[in-house]
Amino acid sequence: MATSELRPKDPGVDPATGEFRVIGQGQTFRSITEKISRIVLTPRTPLGWFAYFAVAGAGVTMLLVALTWLFLKGVGIWAIAQPVAWGFAIINFVWWIGIGHAGTLISAILLLFKQQWRNAISRFAEAMTIFAVMCAALFPVIHVGRPWLGYWLLPLPFTMDVWPQFRSPLMWDTFAVSTYATISVVFWYVGMIPDLGTFRDRADSKIAKYFYGVLSWGWRGSVRHWVQYETASLLLAGLATPLVLSVHTVISFDFAVAVLPGWHTTIFPPYFVAGAIYSGFAMVLTLAIPLRKYYHLEQLVTERHIDNCGKLMLTTGFIVAYGYGMEAFMAWYSADHWEAFTFWNRAFGPMYWSYWLLITCNLVIPLTTLWSRKLRTNIAFMFVISIVVNTGMWFERFVIIVTSLTRDFLPSAWGTYRATKWDYMTFFGTVSFFLFMFLLFVRFLPMIPMNEIRLLLPQSKIKPKVTAEAGD
Amino acid sequence: MPAREGIYGLLAEFETPGDLVRAARQSYQDGWRRLDCYTPFPLEEAAEAIGFHRDKVPLLCLLGGLLGGAAMFGLETWISVIAFPINVAGRPTYSWPAFIVPAYEWTILWAGLSAAFGMLALCGLPSLYHPLFNAPNFRDGATTDKFFLCLEALDPKFDVAEARAYLETMGPVSVVEVEY
Structure with a gap:
C-alpha cells in the first residue's frame, strides 16, 4: 500500500511513487550546503546545545569519578564475583558494540545496495558507531583488573618473552574490535574530507578556515580525485560489510565457545548480529528524531528515513525473535538437562523479570506495532519505541550473561548478582560520554554528508543538449 | 619541481554539470591533455570526458x-x-x-x-596549497554548487589569449586566469 493513500495531501509524499520523499522539494545545491554548514559555521551556538552539553559533561565527570575509584580500589567495587565474573562490564561491552553495527550497516551495506535514502543519515550513523565502539572498548580494558597492563593483549615483543594466546576467543575480540574501530574511523573521516573542504571554503573566521583547511587535506574536488575517492569508498564499504558481520560473530564466540549452558549454541553468531543491528537502528532513531527537530532538518531527514528504519527494525526484530524461539526449542530438543534448566531458570527463576522485560521490549511491543505505517511515521511513537528496543536489547545481554552464570551445573556453585552503584555509575557514565562526543560532533563536523545529498537532487543529473542554443 | 610563477591555467566556470561535461569532452577531443574538472560532487561523466578511466x-x-x-x-x-x-x-x-x-x-x-x-x-593529498585556491570564484563555488574546467598552462597548446577565446566559445559563466 502506498503512503499516498494514507496522507493524500501531504507535501512530503511524492505523487509519482506514492512514497515519502527522500529529500524535501525545492532544494538547490546551495540551499542544502547553507543549511548544513550553517549549523557548524555559525558563531552562535544554540543555548540548548550548552544545556545538553552541561548534562552530558556532568555524566562524564561521574564516569571519571567511577573510573578513578575503580583504579584505586580494583574491580571489587563492582558486583562481579564468583560465579558472575562478567557482569555489567561485558553486558555493556556487547550492548555498545551492537549499537555501532547499524551505523556500519547504513554506511556500508546500504551503499552497496544503492539505497540512496541512506545518504542523509549515513554520516551521523557512522559517528554513532565510532562513539559506541569507544564506549564498548572501555569496558574490557577496565574489566581486566589492571588496566595499565591492557597492552598485554597486543602481540608486542616484551622483555619477558610472553606472547598472547591466539587460540582464545578473547584474543580474536581484540583484533575484531580494534579493526572495527580503525576501519570505522577511516571510513568516516575519508567520507568527510569533501565536506570539510566545503567548510574550509565557507568559513568566515580564521581559526575555522585553518582548522577545516588542515582537516580537509586540501580537497579541491578534482574529478580525477573524485573517481579514486568513489573507488575507495566502495572498497571500504565492501570491506566494512564482512567486517561488521564478523565483529558481533566474534563477540558471540566469547560465549558460544564456552561450555556453559545457555551460551554453548551455534545460533549465537547470526542472532547476535541481528540483535546488534536491531538495537543500532533503535539508537539511530533515538538520535535522528531530536536532531532533525532541533536543527530543522525535516527536509533532509524525512519521514521516509524514519519509516525505513522502522521497517529494518521489524525485520531484524523477527530474526531476533527466531533466535529466542530457537533457544527455547533447543532447550527442549537437545534433551540436555542443563540446557533445559537454564531456559526454565531464565523464564521462571529468581530473575524471571529480566527475561519477561526483554520479551516485552524486544518482541511484544515493537513487533506488534511496527507493522502499522501510521505508527512508523508517528515521530513521537518511533522515539519511544527506539528507547524501548534499546532497553530490551540491554536486558537481552543481561539475561544471557547473568542468568547463565548465576546458576550453572552444580547447585553448590550457584550465586546471585546485584549491581552496585559503581556499576550503574560506569554504565550511565558511558551513556553520557556517548552523548558528550555526539554533541561535539554535531557542533564541529558536518553531520549530514553534503556531497552525497547533492547527488539526490535532480539538478545533479546531466540533461542532454539543454544549452545547445546558449553556446556558440 | 618547475618554477612556480606566472600562470597556472585558465579556469572556466559553468552553471550546470551538463555544460561542464560537454565543454570537457570538447576540449579533450580538440587535443587538450593538461586539463581537469572540479565539481562539488562525484561526476563520473566529467572524468570520462577528460580521459580518466582507470585508477589504481x-x-x-x-x-x-x-x-x-x-x-x-x-x-x-x-x-x-x-x-x-x-x-x-x-x-x-x-x-x-x-x-x-x-x-x-x-x-x-x-x-x-x-x-x-x-x-x-x-590524489596527491594532503596538499594544503594549490594555485586554484587563488581564483576568487573557485573558493566560492567549487565545493558548493559550481562546475569548473581548468586548462593548464603546462599543456603544449596553451596560449593565454587563444585558450581564453577557446573557452569563451563554450558558454561559461566566466573565465579567469589563475596565478601560481
Missing part, C-alpha cells in the same frame, strides 16, 4: 589485504609454534582454524587502510 586504488587495496592477512597468520604461527609454545588443553600449537579470525580481521584492516590512504596518496 583497487590494486593497492588487494595488495594491502593480502599482505595484512599473511602477516597476521605468519605472526600467529611464529608466536604459537616457535616463540611461545604453550599447551592449552592438549590442542596442537599450530591451531590454524583458530588463527583464521585475527588473520581475517587484519586482511580487512590493511586492505581498508591501503584503500583509504592509497587513494589520498594517489
Whole structure:
C-alpha cells in the first residue's frame, strides 16, 4: 500500500511513487550546503546545545569519578564475583558494540545496495558507531583488573618473552574490535574530507578556515580525485560489510565457545548480529528524531528515513525473535538437562523479570506495532519505541550473561548478582560520554554528508543538449 | 619541481554539470591533455570526458589485504609454534582454524587502510596549497554548487589569449586566469 493513500495531501509524499520523499522539494545545491554548514559555521551556538552539553559533561565527570575509584580500589567495587565474573562490564561491552553495527550497516551495506535514502543519515550513523565502539572498548580494558597492563593483549615483543594466546576467543575480540574501530574511523573521516573542504571554503573566521583547511587535506574536488575517492569508498564499504558481520560473530564466540549452558549454541553468531543491528537502528532513531527537530532538518531527514528504519527494525526484530524461539526449542530438543534448566531458570527463576522485560521490549511491543505505517511515521511513537528496543536489547545481554552464570551445573556453585552503584555509575557514565562526543560532533563536523545529498537532487543529473542554443 | 610563477591555467566556470561535461569532452577531443574538472560532487561523466578511466586504488587495496592477512597468520604461527609454545588443553600449537579470525580481521584492516590512504596518496593529498585556491570564484563555488574546467598552462597548446577565446566559445559563466 502506498503512503499516498494514507496522507493524500501531504507535501512530503511524492505523487509519482506514492512514497515519502527522500529529500524535501525545492532544494538547490546551495540551499542544502547553507543549511548544513550553517549549523557548524555559525558563531552562535544554540543555548540548548550548552544545556545538553552541561548534562552530558556532568555524566562524564561521574564516569571519571567511577573510573578513578575503580583504579584505586580494583574491580571489587563492582558486583562481579564468583560465579558472575562478567557482569555489567561485558553486558555493556556487547550492548555498545551492537549499537555501532547499524551505523556500519547504513554506511556500508546500504551503499552497496544503492539505497540512496541512506545518504542523509549515513554520516551521523557512522559517528554513532565510532562513539559506541569507544564506549564498548572501555569496558574490557577496565574489566581486566589492571588496566595499565591492557597492552598485554597486543602481540608486542616484551622483555619477558610472553606472547598472547591466539587460540582464545578473547584474543580474536581484540583484533575484531580494534579493526572495527580503525576501519570505522577511516571510513568516516575519508567520507568527510569533501565536506570539510566545503567548510574550509565557507568559513568566515580564521581559526575555522585553518582548522577545516588542515582537516580537509586540501580537497579541491578534482574529478580525477573524485573517481579514486568513489573507488575507495566502495572498497571500504565492501570491506566494512564482512567486517561488521564478523565483529558481533566474534563477540558471540566469547560465549558460544564456552561450555556453559545457555551460551554453548551455534545460533549465537547470526542472532547476535541481528540483535546488534536491531538495537543500532533503535539508537539511530533515538538520535535522528531530536536532531532533525532541533536543527530543522525535516527536509533532509524525512519521514521516509524514519519509516525505513522502522521497517529494518521489524525485520531484524523477527530474526531476533527466531533466535529466542530457537533457544527455547533447543532447550527442549537437545534433551540436555542443563540446557533445559537454564531456559526454565531464565523464564521462571529468581530473575524471571529480566527475561519477561526483554520479551516485552524486544518482541511484544515493537513487533506488534511496527507493522502499522501510521505508527512508523508517528515521530513521537518511533522515539519511544527506539528507547524501548534499546532497553530490551540491554536486558537481552543481561539475561544471557547473568542468568547463565548465576546458576550453572552444580547447585553448590550457584550465586546471585546485584549491581552496585559503581556499576550503574560506569554504565550511565558511558551513556553520557556517548552523548558528550555526539554533541561535539554535531557542533564541529558536518553531520549530514553534503556531497552525497547533492547527488539526490535532480539538478545533479546531466540533461542532454539543454544549452545547445546558449553556446556558440 | 618547475618554477612556480606566472600562470597556472585558465579556469572556466559553468552553471550546470551538463555544460561542464560537454565543454570537457570538447576540449579533450580538440587535443587538450593538461586539463581537469572540479565539481562539488562525484561526476563520473566529467572524468570520462577528460580521459580518466582507470585508477589504481583497487590494486593497492588487494595488495594491502593480502599482505595484512599473511602477516597476521605468519605472526600467529611464529608466536604459537616457535616463540611461545604453550599447551592449552592438549590442542596442537599450530591451531590454524583458530588463527583464521585475527588473520581475517587484519586482511580487512590493511586492505581498508591501503584503500583509504592509497587513494589520498594517489590524489596527491594532503596538499594544503594549490594555485586554484587563488581564483576568487573557485573558493566560492567549487565545493558548493559550481562546475569548473581548468586548462593548464603546462599543456603544449596553451596560449593565454587563444585558450581564453577557446573557452569563451563554450558558454561559461566566466573565465579567469589563475596565478601560481
